[in-house]
Amino acid sequence: MERLLPDQVEIDSLIDKLYRQEAGKLIAVLTRFFGAEHIELSEDVVQDALTEALSNWKVNGVPENPSGWLYTVAKNKALNVIRKEKNRKAGTSDIAHFLDSIWTTQPALDYFFSEREIQDDQLRMIFMCCHPAISADSQIALALKTLCGFSIKEIASAFVTCPENIHKRLVRARKTIRDHQIQFEVPVGNELEKRLKAVQETIYLLFNEGYNASGGDMLIRNHFSDEAIRLTSIAVSHVAIKSKETTHALLALMLFNSARFAARTDEYGNIITLEHQNRLLWDRARIREGFIHLQKSHPHQFVSKYHILAIISSYHCAASSFESTNWIGILHEYDRLLEIDDTSIVRLNRAVVVAKVEGAGQALAQLEEIDDLNDYHLYHSVKADLQTQLMQYLAAIDSLQCAYKLAIIPAEKVLIKKRMANCKKKIQN
Amino acid sequence: MKDFLLIIKTEGSVWSDLSPDALQRHMQQGGQYISKLMEEGKLKNANPIDKGSRIITEEKGTIKDGPFNEGKELVAGYFHIVATDIDEAVAIAKGNPIFEDIPTQIEVHPLMPVGGE
Numbered sequence: 001m002e003r004l005l006p007d008q009v010e011i012d013s014l015i016d017k018l019y020r021q022e023a024g025k026l027i028a029v030l031t032r033f034f035g036a037e038h039i040e041l042s043e044d045v046v047q048d049a050l051t052e053a054l055s056n057w058k059v060n061g062v063p064e065n066p067s068g069w070l071y072t073v074a075k076n077k078a079l080n081v082i083r084k085e086k087n088r089k090a091g092t093s094d095i096a097h098f099l100d101s102i103w104t105t106q107p108a109l110d111y112f113f114s115e116r117e118i119q120d121d122q123l124r125m126i127f128m129c130c131h132p133a134i135s136a137d138s139q140i141a142l143a144l145k146t147l148c149g150f151s152i153k154e155i156a157s158a159f160v161t162c163p164e165n166i167h168k169r170l171v172r173a174r175k176t177i178r179d180h181q182i183q184f185e186v187p188v189g190n191e192l193e194k195r196l197k198a199v200q201e202t203i204y205l206l207f208n209e210g211y212n213a214s215g216g217d218m219l220i221r222n223h224f225s226d227e228a229i230r231l232t233s234i235a236v237s238h239v240a241i242k243s244k245e246t247t248h249a250l251l252a253l254m255l256f257n258s259a260r261f262a263a264r265t266d267e268y269g270n271i272i273t274l275e276h277q278n279r280l281l282w283d284r285a286r287i288r289e290g291f292i293h294l295q296k297s298h299p300h301q302f303v304s305k306y307h308i309l310a311i312i313s314s315y316h317c318a319a320s321s322f323e324s325t326n327w328i329g330i331l332h333e334y335d336r337l338l339e340i341d342d343t344s345i346v347r348l349n350r351a352v353v354v355a356k357v358e359g360a361g362q363a364l365a366q367l368e369e370i371d372d373l374n375d376y377h378l379y380h381s382v383k384a385d386l387q388t389q390l391m392q393y394l395a396a397i398d399s400l401q402c403a404y405k406l407a408i409i410p411a412e413k414v415l416i417k418k419r420m421a422n423c424k425k426k427i428q429n
Numbered sequence: 430m431k432d433f434l435l436i437i438k439t440e441g442s443v444w445s446d447l448s449p450d451a452l453q454r455h456m457q458q459g460g461q462y463i464s465k466l467m468e469e470g471k472l473k474n475a476n477p478i479d480k481g482s483r484i485i486t487e488e489k490g491t492i493k494d495g496p497f498n499e500g501k502e503l504v505a506g507y508f509h510i511v512a513t514d515i516d517e518a519v520a521i522a523k524g525n526p527i528f529e530d531i532p533t534q535i536e537v538h539p540l541m542p543v544g545g546e
Contacts, residue, residue, distance in 0.1 A: 098467070101476040103506065107463040 011062060015054050018066055020223075023050070023149030026074050028121035029113055031146075035093040036177050036184040043146060045081060049073040075109050079217035095186070122147065123238050124184050126231055127195055129173075130202040131351055133180045134419055138173035139202045140209065141166050146341035148227040150220065151377065157217040158209075158224070160408075186240045193243070199235065200250050203228050207254050211261075218269075225258050236293070249306035255290035256313035259283040271415045275322045287317045308337045327356035342371045348379055351386070377406035384419065393423040432540040433518040435508040437525070440501050441531035458467070458526035466510065471521065478508035502534070515539055531533060 023046050053070055082099045098108035111117060129143040144150040144158075152170070158162040176182070185274045187195045202276035210224030232251045236244055263281035266272055294314055299307050312333045318327040334350040347370055355363035364386040373379035384399035397420055404416045443455055466472035482497035482504070505527075512518040515537065522535040 097474060103459065103472070103475045103477050104463055104467075104472070107460045107467060110460070111464050111467050 008058070011054065011057055014062060014066065015050060018053075019050055020149045022067055022070055022148045024125075025118045025122060026071070027146050027149075028125040029118050030074065030078055030185055031125065031128075032112060032117075032121045033082060033093055033096050033099070035096070036182055039128075039146060039177065040174055041081065045050075045077045046074060049077055062365075071113060075113060079105070079109075087386065117259050119234060119238070120186075120240075121184075122231075123186055123240065126199055126203075126235060127186050128177065128182055128184055130199040131177070131180070131182050131195070132198045133182065134173050134176045135169075136202070136205065138169045138176070141169040142173040142208055143202065143206060143231075144224070144227075145170060147231060148223070153157070154217070154220050158220040161306035191213065192241070196235075198246070198264060200246060203231055203235075204250060204254075204306070206231075207257075209258055221310070222261075225254065229235075229254050229258065245302040246298045246304045246306055248293045249299070249302070249304060249310045252290045252297060253306050253310035253313055255286050255293065256310065256317050259286035259290065259317060265411065269411050271411050273415075274316065279320065282317065290314065290317065301338065303336070305341050308333050308340075312337075325356075327353055331357050344373050348373060348376075348382060352382055355386055355389065360386045364390065375406065377403045377408075377412070380406065381416065384423075388419070388423060388426075393426045397423050430511045430513060431515075431518075431542065433510050433512055433515070434536075434538040434540055435510060435518070435522050436538070437505045437507065437527065437534040438502050438534045438536070439505045439527070440503075442503060442505070443527070443531055451530060455527070455530045458529075462524065462526050466508075466521070471510050471512060472508070473511060474509040475506065478504050505533075 004101055026046045026049070027039075027042045030045055031039050034041050040281060049070055052073055053066070057063070057066075079099055082096050093109065095112065098104040113117065125147055126143075129147060130139055134142065141155055143156050145152065146404045150158075152163045152166045156166045159166070186192070207225050208227035210221045210226075210228065216387055229251065231253065232247060235241060236247045241247065260274075260277065260282050262283065262290045263277040263279065264272055273277075290310070291314065294310050297307055297310065299311055312330050315326045315330050315333075331350070334346065334353055337346055346367070351363045351367045354366055364383070367379075367386065370379070380399045380403035384396045386401060387393070387396035400416050400423070404413060404420070407413050408414060443452060447455055463472065463475060483494050484497040485492060485494045487493075508522075510518060510521060512521060518537050518539070522537050525533075525535060527533050
């Protein structure tokens with residue numbers, strides 16, 4: 001077979017891409033074979049298959065169908081493992097025995113590695129990673145590692161922590177899976193509803209880790225949001241999930257928010273606030289897709305946090321300019337949100353809108369009633385913004401100083417500095 | 430859903446009696462048949478029987494074992510399937526493509542459910 005000339009850099013970047021694309025799928029299907037308690041084994045086998053691919057391709061060139069090649073290696077490794085595991089009497093899944101018979105081995109490999117089954121397995125994996133018995137930070141780490149194909153090193157640098165820490169979270173997650181005998185399956189009946197909520201929570205958390213990056217490797221974190229969208233797309237298109245309204249709402253919300261991604265920073269990585277964003281840079285196709293899912297979420301019949309947040313985001317996406325935004329509509333949605341999710345963060349975001357509708361003075365008064373966000377840089381940042389609007393420049397500088405101390409991302413610090421300088425200029429004039 | 434054991438008996442062996450061409454087609458069709466059962470969630474297990482079977486008999490108080498004496502008929506393997514009733518199990522057995530390749534008999538045995546009915 002004609003093979004492409006190997007080039008070190010090319011192979012490395014191909015492997016990276018391939019790994020991101022296929023690792024999650026392969027780990028999911030292997031876990032179906034090995035059983036939930038052997039999830040680490042699946043991760044190792046996929047890692048092995050990749051390493052083998054890498055060293056082979058360096059010598060022989062990249063095959064025409066790299067994915068297919070990788071799948072074949074993974075299948076063979078799975079066979080070896082099952083046959084070895086059997087000797088060790090390790091617990092295996094209800095389908096592992098198919099690999100013990102020559103009548104069923106090949107059909108089982110063909111069938112369980114098929115596109116449709118892999119989709120099912122990824123959904124099973126989503127439910128397993130987002131099991132409420134696993135702590136939130138472990139859930140995220142496990143999902144990033146097993147579903148999204150990130151390495152421990154990448155996850156650690158995204159969360160500004162050491163690899164050992166991420167490793168510990170993964171160990172804890174796997175231990176919880178064993179201790180609670182969490183099954184590799186999509187729950188049914190009443191349980192499904194409850195567990196789906198947990199899945200949505202985790203995915204939304206993952207999305208926000210990418211969207212509201214509070215530090216860490218931005219290149220990696222930017223992928224988090226896309227991965228969250230991909231995982232939600234799997235859930236929303238799956239027949240096992242009957243009531244999909246809230247999942248559609250979550251998907252719409254993430255599509256709307258991520259559509260504005262490219263406009264949020266300038267070429268130097270500086271943050272551009274919504275007011276000053278170039279709306280031509282917003283991803284129109286994504287926004288359209290967001291509206292399709294918003295419609296499918298039946299926002300007039302169903303109410304959830306995601307429905308309301310999606311509607312708010314849709315108002316922003318629909319506005320041709322900051323000035324022409326339907327602030328009254330948005331404020332109305334925030335009032336509805338407070339009824340079901342009365343948190344300080346919601347009140348903080350609502351205050352920004354109150355400033356647009358009822359004036360900065362009113363907003364500032366409401367902001368000062370919030371007493372538990374003193375450690376949150378955006379609280380001080382919003383406060384400073386309102387104080388600036390009210391021409392209370394000295395107070396604004398105080399608030400910006402608080403925000404500066406609490407902010408982590410350099411781009412955010414730069415923005416705060418700039419605003420401080422503006423306030424000082426106003427005082428001098 | 431009930432469990433059934435299908436015992437496949439053939440006259441001669443596909444491995445020795447079929448031409449390489451026919452054997453290849455046999456394996457392909459057999460694979461598709463098994464895949465379909467898997468897909469429908471009806472297959473619990475399927476295994477061919479290897480050479481070297483033994484048979485244990487009791488004769489005048491002694492239990493002896495000896496080679497399994499097959500005539501021209503040989504036990505080729507078994508399927509453990511689930512089906513709604515014996516009729517469906519029979520229909521599944523009838524669909525086995527092995528009938529096209531070699532003289533075959535398939536016994537369809539309902540397995541006794543745990544707890545009984």
